[in-house]
Amino acid sequence: MNKSAYFIFFLFTAFILGCNPEKQEKPNIIFVFADQWRAQDLGYMGNTIVKTPSIDRLAEESVVFKNAISGCPVCCPYRASLLTGQYPLTNGVFYNDKPLNPEANTIAKIYKKAGYETGYIGKWHLNGHEPGEETFEARLKFIPKERRQGFDFWQVLECTHDYNNSFYYEDSPEQLKWEGYDAIAQTKSAIKYIKEKSKGEKPFLLMLSWGPPHAPYQTAPEKYRQMYSPEDIDIRPNVPEELREKAKTEIAGYYAHMAALDDCLKDLLVETENSGIKENTIFIFTSDHGDMLYSHGNVKKQQPWDESLMVPFLLRYPEKFGDGQKVIEAPVNTPDILPTLLGLSGIEIPETVEGKDYSKIISGEEKPESESVLIQCPVPFHQWNYARGGREYRGVRTERFTYVRDLNGPWLLYDNVLDPYQMNNLLGLDEYKFIESDLDEQLQDWLTKTNDQFLPGNEYMKKWNYYWDRNDSIQIQ
Template sequence: MARPNVIVFFTDQQRHDTTGAHGNPMGLTPNFDRLARSGTHFYNSFACQPLCGPARAALQTGRFATQTGVFRNEIPLPEDQETLAKVFSRSGYATAYIGKWHLAGQDPVPQRLRGGYQEWLAANHLEFISDAYDAVLFDEEGHKRKLPGYRVDALTDAAIRYCDAHRDDPFFLFVSFLEPHHQNHTDDYPPPEGYRETLTATQWTPPDLATLKGTSTWHLGGYYGMVKRLDEAFGRLIDALKSLDMLDNTIVLFTSDHACHFKTRNAEYKRSCHESAVRVPTMAIGPGFQAGGQVRALFSTVDIAPTLIDAAGLDIPDSMVGCSALPVVRDARAPWRDDLFFQISETETGRALRTHRWKYGVTADYDSDQPRADIYRESYLYDLNADPYEMVNLIGMPAFREIADDLKSRLLAWINDIEEGQTPTILDAPCRDQRQYRLHPSDLQRDFERDSTLGVKPGA
């Protein structure tokens, strides 16, 4: 069989619970939901850094923010980093990038800062140089190109044209949308005409937004409209692949860089390690992923590059610390990590750890231009079984001290492993009234038996 084509359909700032596969009742994502059922749905998928530039660098390299050096926005991806495009190019694949880049710090993006992609129709700051009905990008020569239609449709059309032109060659195509990210100069979520009104009238509001509100009361209808159009575009791309007789030999991964908490956790839309900012919708179809079912393993941004490279039958570079998820796609009993590591270094400097049940986060007393801190304080602990939308912070309650201590030690192990031997101090949260909370002894057991060491490749 010919080498598979690989396409990444990449949205920006999309919450996991916008999809029917994660319980949204509005029917916004029938294509995502259908293909997640027939392919592989990564049910527990998370951004390792909830911010555009760092998350994108992690996806392209399979490395964490402190390892790439891209720990906040506007830091270019270093030219010497191993990337998805470089791996596929060396293996004889044509490579192309369409849409938002946000890893160069300038527009147009010079060739040396394109991460190794050969063909190019993109912009570093798509939100600054274009609008919903004014899709403007730069071509390989740095010339502005205006594409017709709503911006989601314009990028999708360009992706379909690329697939059509490369029917006889294996290719790796990365299609990066701005939607459902806000349009910066208006601080709005502009959907296609007519969508906002229809979806506002039938709107379902997630519990965290219903309680904490933020800007969701006036933004959610437009946001949902953008999600709906993205799913329609996703369906069009799949239809095009089918009509070109390419679908059976093409891996298509749908994911997002981070999610959106609508200013409920800080004064921004992300930059927080809460589920509303880090949990994203992710699914894959094609060779290696057909009938994979719902995978409950904890999947991180850093796992995407090694997973796609492995699925294409290529060698995963040693520089990538993420893991290929193919073993757990094939067999849910395969060894895998039992916790995830998060970094954040803009708006706040913090670290967090998530298991299947618990979320534990620490922050520094200051924000700085440095990627890490020497001292952190415990900030939050959530029981995700009882409180999936993280409304009740348990940190500092005596009943949960043993849980917090265990999670602290595991977080410190991640920091030491990923951040070049760093071992910061984490100060305990002040003791506070635990009210009605009590733990059964069984609650103190870990979610799974933990590997004795994290190693270079966490969870390998």
């Protein structure tokens, strides 16, 4: 073969390889999560009062996890499990304002090793604070680079819910301020990051962590608060009569935050289109946990009822799954998020990760190994501490059932299909004895798998050398 023939063969081969449809670049990851947005309050989940048109449109072209569960439904434990793919009793973050080990193997470190740019904007809540240090002062401190868990681009504050007077740090201890309502300003920064990184040669991982719709509920921008009146709010039937008016007022404000965030999400989605990265970007929208909002007479999170446990989870990846909707009924838990993203990205899953990779379940190549996910509260604290009725529990959530034990034995059993508001505890009924037994076996399997001895909360506090905050340890026997 002469030189000309070799040259033509080389060009032809390069052209064929370059056009190979199986040759794909690694996807970008845009991971957007709100704080305390329960799954029940979205249009695509059947709520006709809350206005979430952008999220609803995203759901039409996403993988929709109908039973996405925050397995330890409270801020810091969720975030630590999200970053590590581990359960709280493995990574040690089972109580708010306790630090995630700076040496942990986390999502940003793993993706950086695979050649990604990494960025984080918004609420962090994994830095913790020292014994004797006041919690809310510690939440305003600068977080040095060695405690950022591998994120390079950094516009973060540990935690605040003062959304209209909100601060953050970058690479120095100089305190900067978000202009106006912080979620809107943070979204603008995320859009700028996406514009810049979409022009680069490397894929990127960006996590955007909004503080709303977490309380205070009445602080969204005025135009969004004008969208909802307490009189228009439908109250879940499991809210006691004496709390219904209060619930309506707070939920109206809660929905106002959601409307603001829905507009923020719309702007992010528009930018993925404008930057030309939509097809090869995994776009996630979810939340760290839900909000009881007076269902069962309770507030906030940590609790084993669906208002606390269930979160939205949308995953759009057009290059892999097309532009239509795909519904996954199988329950998915917080530690499963990291391995699933790694599976979709073609990155090896480290041995430190405990969660399940759902990437082949989404594609239909595999079925779930388990029909349940583990739910837990190793240590009740703050709004659900012992004095306020909080208790340690472990349980399982399946597509249909919720089963929970506390330290004294079986506590709750619900058929969530026949009883979607979980108003009828079925424990002890003869017709559910077999189901209770089966769910208890599944729970025991989970406890074995996660090396969980299900001890009183104080034992875990001692093991990790943690101190109790405020009066959380009251009533420990």
